[in-house]
Amino acid sequence: MPTATSPPQSAIQNHLLAALPEDIFERIAPHLELIPMPLGEVLYESGGQLHHAYFPTTAIVSLHYVMENGASAEIAGVGNDGVVGISLFMGGNTTPSRATVCSSGHAYRLKARLMMEEFNRAGPMMRLMLRYTQALITQMSQTAVCNRHHSMEQQMCRWLLFTLDRSPSHELIMTQELIASMLGVRREGITETAGDLQRAGLISYRRGHITVQDRAGLEARACECYNVVKKEFRRLLREA
Template sequence: MKNRFLASLPPDDYSLVSANLTQVEFEKGRLLYDPGERVDTVYFPHDCVISLMTLMENGAAIESSTIGREGGLGLGTAFTPRISLSRAIVQVPGSAARISASQFQDIVRRSPTLQTLIHKHSDALFGHAIQSVACNALHSVEARFCRWLLTCHDRIDVDTVSLTQEFLADMLGVQRTTVTAVAGALQAKGLIRYRRGVVDILDRQGLEAMTCECYGAARRLYEKLLPISFE
């Protein structure tokens, strides 16, 4: 089980959930929810990465958080019906498991362990979003780019990340020309190889040295609240 949230469940609780899970494959760019839509499905990523994007009236967007195999999307529906507050889009393709919100709600009512884990995940995700706000306002595009690559790398099994220039610009809240310049600078330092729509991570330690404090802060928060998040 690649999803750490599901893997952390005791056998009885996991059996309740797994009996209702469906495995799915997501392509890059798959839209899961838009703001205002009812959240009717809960997703547990295995090796895909889901971005939560905040949208502006003029069409601009910026990423507020990401969800990978450390948790799930739509977990809050376990307690009450929810509408999506952001755009949830598959940023890195891969596999996931899904369950209907109504089925998940019925299971959670019977599982105090699941209730506790969901609250911890919500705290970690909220902390991640708060850190992102500070990071976007205070740190350089280069540091934020390194942070995003490292965060993504924690959630997948390979060193190659499939990303378009458009997605990178939206995630970082900058122009595409800025993405090209930053990626080129990191490539010149031997940290990544940047091809059309693909980033190869060549030197993780080098990226860690160039990123800002926000990467470590968010990672420590997840590890504190969800201890097996990045094993």
């Protein structure tokens, strides 16, 4: 732990850090910095240099692509089940996507050099990061398929469920505008869909807050993508 005063999160709250063998965790622990991740912060820009790897505890980060005309779409989300900055060890050092904080919270960060050093030992850290990358690939693939074939309501339910899984509470702090930009759809469409879900008793919301009332109901309205990705994460990372 980097600080003497106990932080509001422990590194164990990030599943990847928790899954590391003790000796490796103790080697990197002194270098883990717990930092606040305010809503909207840009962790890296398309093509930009990465200086740290981020292991979210309570924050949620969105990897998305912004097109020439300004429209954008989320490619994948990263919460306490993952790490931001895989291109550090995959070799390219940058990616054409952007990473921003879409739900504020905290994360542990690790300097790029240290991350790469540990990865290059070609031991458990490397194997864990590669398995996680494989899970992330599944998430991205499923996003592609989902964007092609599933309705806005299905996609919104899927997105809420993923976000819920990575959140400490049942209340999500986010505007409909934010959700729309994540899914790459119109804000008005989200307003309508959210209204439907609220009338059905699945969620309730007020200005910038969404509370999930009926998780099973959301799962029933979500597309298969939610479960495919969730199962694959469990399969690949159950080593923990």
